[in-house]
Amino acid sequence: MATHKLLLLPGDGIGPEVMAEVKRLIGWLNAKGLASFETEDGLVGGAAYDAHGASISEADMTKAKAADAIIFGAVGGPKWDGVPYDVRPEAGLLRLRKDLGLFANLRPAVCYPALADASSLKREIVEGLDIMIVRELTGGVYFGEPKTITDLGNGQKRAIDTQVYDTYEIERIARVAFDLARKRRNKVTSMEKRNVMKSGVLWNEVVTSVHVREYKDVTLEHQLADSGGMNLVKYPKMFDVIVTDNLFGDMLSDIAAMLTGSLGMLPSASLGEVDAKTHKRRALYEPVHGSAPDIAGKGLANPIAMLTSFGMALRYSFDLGALADKLDAAIAAVLASGLRTADIKAEGSTPASTTQMGEAIIKELEKLTA
Numbered sequence: 001m002a003t004h005k006l007l008l009l010p011g012d013g014i015g016p017e018v019m020a021e022v023k024r025l026i027g028w029l030n031a032k033g034l035a036s037f038e039t040e041d042g043l044v045g046g047a048a049y050d051a052h053g054a055s056i057s058e059a060d061m062t063k064a065k066a067a068d069a070i071i072f073g074a075v076g077g078p079k080w081d082g083v084p085y086d087v088r089p090e091a092g093l094l095r096l097r098k099d100l101g102l103f104a105n106l107r108p109a110v111c112y113p114a115l116a117d118a119s120s121l122k123r124e125i126v127e128g129l130d131i132m133i134v135r136e137l138t139g140g141v142y143f144g145e146p147k148t149i150t151d152l153g154n155g156q157k158r159a160i161d162t163q164v165y166d167t168y169e170i171e172r173i174a175r176v177a178f179d180l181a182r183k184r185r186n187k188v189t190s191m192e193k194r195n196v197m198k199s200g201v202l203w204n205e206v207v208t209s210v211h212v213r214e215y216k217d218v219t220l221e222h223q224l225a226d227s228g229g230m231n232l233v234k235y236p237k238m239f240d241v242i243v244t245d246n247l248f249g250d251m252l253s254d255i256a257a258m259l260t261g262s263l264g265m266l267p268s269a270s271l272g273e274v275d276a277k278t279h280k281r282r283a284l285y286e287p288v289h290g291s292a293p294d295i296a297g298k299g300l301a302n303p304i305a306m307l308t309s310f311g312m313a314l315r316y317s318f319d320l321g322a323l324a325d326k327l328d329a330a331i332a333a334v335l336a337s338g339l340r341t342a343d344i345k346a347e348g349s350t351p352a353s354t355t356q357m358g359e360a361i362i363k364e365l366e367k368l369t370a
């Protein structure tokens with residue numbers, strides 16, 4: 001059995017708490033002989049800043065480049081509110097994405113049957129929901145230059161962020177979306193604001209031309225990102241795959257999280273290009289949520305987004321899709337049994353801790369793999 005090298009970057013706040021449950025799962029998989037992982041820990045975010053004065057050290061960047069996959073917790077928190085912008089916790093994550101070329105961010109939003117009543121929306125709107133948001137992750141306003149704040153000298157300052165997209169960036173993310181759709185329900189909805197933004201005009205044009213040239217068999221729809229956001233909460237089941245830019249994808253995926261019951265339910269995979277020689281791709285797996293300072297240190301965090309992010313690693317990096325399916329089934333069974341962390345619990349019931357949830361999932365997995 002091949003041994004896979006993982007770099008674990010727990011980060012800050014609830015990051016280490018939910019990562020502890022992935023470590024428990026990895027330990028169990030290794031012990032059972034179901035997979036073989038070699039892990040190494042690194043520091044990122046505020047934890048790295050406290051140790052090295054940078055949001056990720058050069059040594060950990062080197063480890064990240066050498067790993068078969070990176071498993072990432074979350075970064076940030078009020079403790080680091082005052083640190084210089086360039087070394088703020090979030091900069092470590094952005095550097096990993098950019099330097100490793102992780103341009104394709106897959107954010108699946110799936111409503112587990114047992115959680116149809118945990119959403120802020122009505123059961124019939126979310127029941128059976130299974131959509132995939134494909135967010136462009138290394139371009140757009142996150143990285144465009146100039147990105148400055150200038151003192152205008154008259155008591156005023158000017159802040160500039162720049163939205164930039166080149167054709168090739170839109171083409172490659174569109175292909176990821178169309179390829180995924182072919183394995184799902186064969187529909188892609190592209191979202192931009194071509195009515196206001198030049199980058200939206202180009203986005204629309206390029207996605208359309210990739211469709212016409214290479215993916216005629218897939219249904220393509222265009223929506224403006226504002227009304228698309230409305231549709232996401234009005235009739236989310238109209239979507240299969242949504243492809244959109246870095247900033248819209250960030251916002252739309254947090255919104256989609258609530259369709260599933262909680263931000264603590266949404267995993268993600270950030271993937272690079274497939275290497276022509278090795279057929280491998282760089283990859284980082286992280287929950288969509290942040291460090292949740294309001295619940296950090298209390299054992300309240302829902303570890304499911306972190307565990308299913310690891311499940312995405314099984315699927316997308318290690319060809320262990322059958323094992324990932326079993327992990328999903330174990331999670332569905334635990335949720336059906338009524339065990340819930342505080343964010344998804346039914347009114348009046350006692351919430352499970354992060355650890356109790358992680359242990360219960362492994363117990364179910366034990367039954368499913370026996």
Ligand code: NAD
Pocket residue numbers: 014018073074075076077078090093262263264265286287288289290291292293294295300301302303305343
């Ligand atoms: P957040 O995602 O940390 O929290 C938003 C809300 O969701 C909070 O009420 C929180 O308690 C809840 N929540 C999030 N994850 C949960 C979980 N697993 N279980 C239960 N409840 C959960 O967003 P925020 O409060 O806006 O940001 C806090 C910090 O996290 C900021 O510094 C932000 O920059 C950072 N952040 C980091 C990442 C990342 O590392 N990928 C992602 C988003 C935000």
Ligand code: IPM
Pocket residue numbers: 076090093094250288290
């Ligand atoms: C996310 C986060 C990040 C983003 C931050 C922490 C840089 O919100 O992964 O969704 O904005 O991309």
Ligand code: MN
Pocket residue numbers: 250251254288
């Ligand atoms: Mn976000």
